[in-house]
Amino acid sequence: xxxxxxxxxxxLIVVIDNTIVNVALPTISRQLHASTTSLQWVIDAxxxxxxxxxLAAAGxxxxxxxxxxxxLGLMLFAxxxxxxxxxxSTEALxxxxxLMGVSAALTVPSTLSxxxxxxxxxRERAKAYGAWAGTGGIAGLxxxxxxxxxxxxxxxxxxxxxxxxxxxxxxxxxxxxxPNLDASTRSPIDVFVSSRARRASPCWxxxxxxxxxxxxxxxxxxxxxRRALADGVLRSPRA
Numbered sequence: 001x002x003x004x005x006x007x008x009x010x011x012l013i014v015v016i017d018n019t020i021v022n023v024a025l026p027t028i029s030r031q032l033h034a035s036t037t038s039l040q041w042v043i044d045a046x047x048x049x050x051x052x053x054x055l056a057a058a059g060x061x062x063x064x065x066x067x068x069x070x071x072l073g074l075m076l077f078a079x080x081x082x083x084x085x086x087x088x089s090t091e092a093l094x095x096x097x098x099l100m101g102v103s104a105a106l107t108v109p110s111t112l113s114x115x116x117x118x119x120x121x122x123r124e125r126a127k128a129y130g131a132w133a134g135t136g137g138i139a140g141l142x143x144x145x146x147x148x149x150x151x152x153x154x155x156x157x158x159x160x161x162x163x164x165x166x167x168x169x170x171x172x173x174x175x176x177x178x179p180n181l182d183a184s185t186r187s188p189i190d191v192f193v194s195s196r197a198r199r200a201s202p203c204w205x206x207x208x209x210x211x212x213x214x215x216x217x218x219x220x221x222x223x224x225x226r227r228a229l230a231d232g233v234l235r236s237p238r239a
Contacts, residue, residue, distance in 0.1 A: 004128055006170065007132070008131055010074060010108075012135050013167065022043070023148045042097060045101065051105075053101075055109070078164045084096035084157070114178065115132050
């Protein structure tokens with residue numbers, strides 16, 4: 001089945017953008033005259049909306065369709081990546097990064113729901129979960145390498161602009177290869193799901209969660225799955 005690899009690629013693109021910006025910070029500081037505080041916001045403006053909105057986005061994907069939500073998230077991610085690439089101030093860059101984080105939150109839980117629905121065999125599904133979560137860890141380590149290679153030859157906006165052609169190809173592949181695997185029943189969106197997630201786990205705010213996905217934040221994938229199942233926003237393929 002070819003489409004799980006497409007779903008993992010979507011996760012790869014989203015998670016890479018959490019760390020790829022790190023190597024561009026000196027250039028951003030120099031060209032945009034950004035302060036240390038502004039540079040910190042360039043990083044956190046992506047991760048905070050992503051973590052805060054991700055479980056609510058899982059409910060949206062169950063309500064309005066997993067594939068459609070993922071496609072919407074990818075399109076918005078590409079759009080705001082282009083905005084970030086051509087930002088001429090730190091405020092514009094921070095705003096674009098925040099919107100990229102929201103777009104990423106729309107994308108990731110939809111991929112997990114589609115992986116869950118694609119495999120009825122428990123062993124095959126476990127392998128798919130492993131590949132999905134492992135992709136996030138690989139992406140966290142790959143981001144600085146890709147960013148460094150781009151910064152050697154291009155301007156800082158290239159680390160964002162590279163997302164656009166990749167996602168364009170991905171959207172075509174998703175439309176062709178990924179089937180509609182929506183739940184048979186659609187429950188109302190729980191507007192309080194994000195607040196319940198914050199009470200359920202302090203991991204978003206602990207010091208270990210501030211590192212790259214290859215470190216403390218690698219737990220986001222297992223956390224997402226556990227809490228989504230507990231809150232009823234992620235269903236089995238028989239739902």
